[in-house]
Amino acid sequence: MTLLASAPYAHAEENESEAPAATAATAEIKPEIVAIPMPGAGTFGSDVSMRAEVYKPSGTGPFPVLIFEHGRSGDPLVRAKLDHPILQGHVRFWLRKGFAIVAPIRVGYGATGGPDRENSGASFGNAGECKRRPDFRQLWKVTSEANLAAVNWTRSQPWADKDRIVLEGRSVGGFTTVATAAARPPGVVAYINFSGGAGGSPDKAPGHSCDPEQMKAIYGEMGKTTTIPGLWLYAKNDQYWGPDAPKGWFDAFAAGGSPVQFVHTDDLPGHDGHMLLTYGGKMWSVPLDKFLKQVGF
Numbered sequence: 001m002t003l004l005a006s007a008p009y010a011h012a013e014e015n016e017s018e019a020p021a022a023t024a025a026t027a028e029i030k031p032e033i034v035a036i037p038m039p040g041a042g043t044f045g046s047d048v049s050m051r052a053e054v055y056k057p058s059g060t061g062p063f064p065v066l067i068f069e070h071g072r073s074g075d076p077l078v079r080a081k082l083d084h085p086i087l088q089g090h091v092r093f094w095l096r097k098g099f100a101i102v103a104p105i106r107v108g109y110g111a112t113g114g115p116d117r118e119n120s121g122a123s124f125g126n127a128g129e130c131k132r133r134p135d136f137r138q139l140w141k142v143t144s145e146a147n148l149a150a151v152n153w154t155r156s157q158p159w160a161d162k163d164r165i166v167l168e169g170r171s172v173g174g175f176t177t178v179a180t181a182a183a184r185p186p187g188v189v190a191y192i193n194f195s196g197g198a199g200g201s202p203d204k205a206p207g208h209s210c211d212p213e214q215m216k217a218i219y220g221e222m223g224k225t226t227t228i229p230g231l232w233l234y235a236k237n238d239q240y241w242g243p244d245a246p247k248g249w250f251d252a253f254a255a256g257g258s259p260v261q262f263v264h265t266d267d268l269p270g271h272d273g274h275m276l277l278t279y280g281g282k283m284w285s286v287p288l289d290k291f292l293k294q295v296g297f
Contacts, residue, residue, distance in 0.1 A: 200240025235273025
């Protein structure tokens with residue numbers, strides 16, 4: 001099933017630090033910090049552990065679990081300083097629904113460290129032209145490996161309902177959730193893709209990414225093996241991908257026949273639409289709530 005909906009409200013990848021400031025009324029929720037093993041993903045094939053934040057509702061569980069994947073900044077210093085992979089407001093959204101949350105920091109970012117495995121090679125010239133062909137297939141491989149490690153770790157936890165896991169991510173993290181869903185991991189029952197893609201640079205090439213046709217082909221391949229329900233959410237004024245490419249990516253994916261829905265919101269007022277998750281709660285909460293009910297939550 002496909003659904004095209006319009007919400008009723010009007011650097012080369014995403015800067016995770018662009019988050020609304022906390023207020024006294026939204027005091028910080030302290031996470032539990034855990035280590036998720038990633039054998040062979042470190043420098044020269046060494047083992048590394050992903051630092052991850054875990055949030056749990058009151059009680060002993062077992063809880064349904066959201067695994068959240070962060071985006072990617074084009075600035076290596078920003079990537080190195082990534083310390084909180086999920087917004088506090090979004091943690092509250094899922095805790096209110098009775099979910100536990102697992103939010104890893106993938107290899108090459110923040111406290112996890114290690115080599116930059118997720119550099120697709122996208123590069124732009126002074127006129128915003130794509131200078132070389134990125135390797136989105138390799139990005140598919142390494143991001144899904146990381147997310148599958150998080151899924152496997154989660155399913156081994158006594159507080160987790162190992163058969164009720166939902167994947168969610170933003171930007172490269174959104175791409176990651178789709179890539180992981182295509183692998184059909186046990187226990188994962190749905191996924192949510194916020195602004196997913198790779199190879200964008202709103203500073204050098206606002207409104208279009210590097211080699212969107214390759215991204216379309218990659219998403220088309222993922223759609224052939226994905227069987228669980230999914231929800232894709234993009235804003236029309238997304239400066240990383242532009243207004244048209246995401247719908248083309250979705251159409252290529254949906255041709256595989258999986259039960260996926262597409263929500264193309266109006267422009268995100270006052271912000272790059274790529275920041276839909278951060279600033280567009282009124283635009284995405286209604287379709288997301290509806291989707292969760294459809295998949296049994």
